[in-house]
Amino acid sequence: MLGPFLETLIGGLLTGVLYSLVALGFVLIFKASGVFNFAQGAMVLFAALTIARLSGEIDGKEVHLANFVVAAAILGVAVAFIGWYAWREYIARGAGPGERRKMQVLAAVGALVGGIAAYSYGKGAWPLWLAIAATAAIMGLLAYAIERLVLRHLVNQEGIILFMATLGIANFLDGFGQTLWGSDIYKINLGLPKDPLFLFEGVFPGGLLVDPGELVAAAIAAGLVVVLAIFFQKTRVGRALRAVADDHAAAQSVGIPLNTIWLIVWTVSGLVALAAGLIWGAKLGVQFSISLIALKALPVLILGGFTSVPGAIVGGLIIGAGEKLSEVFLAPILVKQFDLAGGGIENWFAYMLALVFLLFRPQGLFGERIIERV
């Protein structure tokens, strides 16, 4: 009995890591801007689609020429934009004419690289690393567009309005990604090992069955968390982010540019979405249903607390394990007892679990204590 139990537990924990990866994107944005970003799932889908289509085998039959043209144009714009932005930042800091020239050259090079990249994409698929780099650039562009076109106009609105706006963004991104890249099921080949692994064969009869792909994914997620933690705690930008999260007005008054910070946060959570999309895409294939994992990440979020990075991790582990254990051990009992038409309780079990936790700690496990004043 212990063997299957541990096996399920490990499987659940590994899936949980992936949930926390999505939840992490939510937390980053909520912490820094108080926006409950429902578009995170759509961002995961968008990133996954982009990587898959940039790196995937191009099969003439299923790809429209128009897709290529648009994709190429977007890539070009993305890279050129990054060059331009870097240049503008330097101008803003009062760089001398020499540096200015340097940045102009950089922007030109960026545009050139973008153009060449777009052209070469028209010729054939890219290696994975290049696809990932290009997708990262596109996510940056996306963050900029969101900040510029949406958030900037909704400063000081109520949380629910901002939330609705992100729902709109989610709709837009879902449609945009699929218009651009098509809506078939695509594969991302990460080269993860596929053969199942057997652990502790001496302890349990037959050992414990573990999917090594999930192990690698969990390792990537863990690495990402460490990097983010260092970024938040040790770097200048990270400190600025925490300041903004604490108090918008105070941060602004000491000279932290709010818009830039938001841009950075959305970019970072875009990159987190990229990582999540990469792993989920490699695991399940890239398809529309990927954007629904945002719904899986929400209970993780309320369980761990909207404002806590460790909360997202621990919450993900609890939800992942709870979900799998309940499906394997609780669902058959329910089905037998109440004569149900099948189990499938994992869809709501996570929410119920989170709800029960919330009744005891309304701010989530690690959330900041909510202090209310009249």
Place this chain on the structure above:
Amino acid sequence: MLAVIVAAFLAVPMVASPYLYTEILIPFLILSLAAIGLNILVGYCGQVSLGTGGFMAVGAYAAYNLWLRVPELNNLIVVFLFGGLMAAAVGILFGIPSLRIKGFYLAVATLASQFFLDWLFARVKWLTNYTPSGSVAVGKLEVFGWHVDTPADRYLLILGIVVVGTLVAKNLVRGHIGRSWMAVRDMDIAAEIIGFRPLRTKLTAFAVSSFFIGVAGAMWAFLRLGAWEPLAFDINRSFQILFMVIIGGLGSLVGSFMGAAFIVLMPILLNQLPGWFGIRMSTALLSHLEFMVFGAMIVFFLIVEPHGLARLWAVAKEKLRLWPFPH
């Protein structure tokens, strides 16, 4: 106001075609009622809920079970009321956490009800009369001996129910109970201190809201769909109604109607638009583009007027009153 109602009862049946009834007027009216229900909860009481679809499903399946199992009560008014009452009961149950959980935590917690209810109607066989995958159908609908078969009949029945429901809602939100909701919305601790009991206030909001939503769900199932499965009330339905409330205007009944009209009409328009310009597109591409435009429109409207169409309407009325001499 009266003129609009009279026109809706008398003038519309003279000109409307079946397509207009089934694709535009009936969905618009039913979803307006659902939007009013959600608006009571979100706009008047300040409790964000993402479980609307689930409560609609409760209304629909409760009504179905009464209709199926108690043939003597084959009167749609009774059936719908039962659906609403059951939804209200479930709403109270899922409203209990709101006493402890607030804001977005509550919003996500209400998703629990959505997923749980979806699952319930897909899996518990008795509730769906042992049909595969919970798809059920109804026929032979009547109200006090009046057979509601043609789209025009259905429209009139729905219109009647929606008008009554709106009047009830209007009086509720203007009275003592509505004021207590608004007090809790504006600052719940302050409301508690000046003597509104949060338990009663919040739970009545959940009950009334779910009642309306349940009736709307039952009407949607019986009069719009006729045959349905739990998927008709999934989370997208919840978001759709929430969009109506937000686009129409939080805390505004007329806004609920405007929001519903907007959300019902826009996909139809988007669908027709390329045809008018003679552009042919594959359906897949069209649906993706629809998503895009829909999302963009939502964002656009939120930026233009975060208080919704109702506010735009009020501003326009103010301006017209003074027009053409604004000073």
